[in-house]
Amino acid sequence: MNKQNKGNGRRGIEWTDYTWNPVGGCKHACRWEMPDGSIAICYAEMVAERVAQSAYANGFEHHYWRPELLNEPLKLATPAKIFLDSMSDLMGAWVPEAEIEQVLDICRQAPQHTFQLLTKNAPRLLKFDFPENVWVGVSAPPSFFKGKQLSFTQQKKMVQRQLEILRQVNVPVRWMSIEPLSFDIAPLLKNSPLEWAVIGAATNGPKTYQPRPEWVVNVLEVLDAQNTKVFFKGNIDWPDAEWREEFPAEAGEVTAILAD
Template structure:
């Protein structure tokens, strides 16, 4: 089932798998886990297992049915490179992507090592944007090195939820960086200088910068709804995107 998305940097979501397993600090208050359990309670098809991994082969062909050029976020409710997803199924997902050149597909993973191994002897379709999560230094920075080895047309980082100052980040070979604070009842705060430090490095290294949200804590350090906190960083909204074949 493809769904119109409220995520600011995409248009539609496509979830050929659902469910996941927590592996790092950024996973602690996973929004997808909360949503999956809610959808399970509502008896929505595809979420019968809640947040346990489910392979949904019947969803593979969905983007092929849509002719209008669309920006798809693949597996907003899972991780395509989860150890429970076979190489064969991952290959089927990328075959669909290749068969739908009218669309652009954004694939984000925390399992960067497997991403690099999968594409060691493969070339991603030109309309596949490959990204890794970089929420902190300990878990996230090494993922960038794995991503850099993949010959993707667009390589991107999602620094959300940004949990600490990342320090100096080598963005060589990276085309786009998303930054955002955590939302939800148990959201952890993000300091303005952490986000701005990444913005400045993107500017210096000629990388597109997208500030998604403050989340549950505002720039002033006060907790309130993410809508109230908004998306402005230093009084400006940053919606930069890679320009490669978007439409």
């Protein structure tokens, strides 16, 4: 597992403690169109291009199964938040069911940890029983998915469908990564099942494109009304006094609350 650096001059993913990738590679080919017309590729794909050739020898759009990494969370006694699939989409249609079950079984064996799963293939979530310590999340849609450009209408439908599916997933924490916040998503999130939302700006390499302030205000209003916790990614320009880095209760905390 890779520990995330969250000190000053942050690197890595701020909302997690570790990333864990027994499954690697992804065939979703997400791309984002930036406000200036430039196209950003998936962060994981960029990382894969930088790491040793042997780790992604057949390219990022290929499935890699690394069973030697399965037991990593079991070696860590201190409770931690672990991003389950930062270099893949565990729910991707190409990932064999038996491998997903092995990953979820490790999550069951490590109740001290909170596993943060994120997918763009929400329908497959309905095929699995998730342990309570897995936060099951969906991502805001990209501009291009599996090589095809998504219209604004298709993006909105994708959000609605994801939330419908998430409502049927029986876990304590259901969440959404809204990164980037690239349109006024607030109306779609009303009465949503979200316990947590991560909100970020659009980035392409070193360039950052801020969401319109009213989009942030609107989404906060909707999420606050339904008591959804909010975490701002560090790339958002927002006043310190209104900054949010909230989390839902984690695995160990839920048990403690129930025992009180």
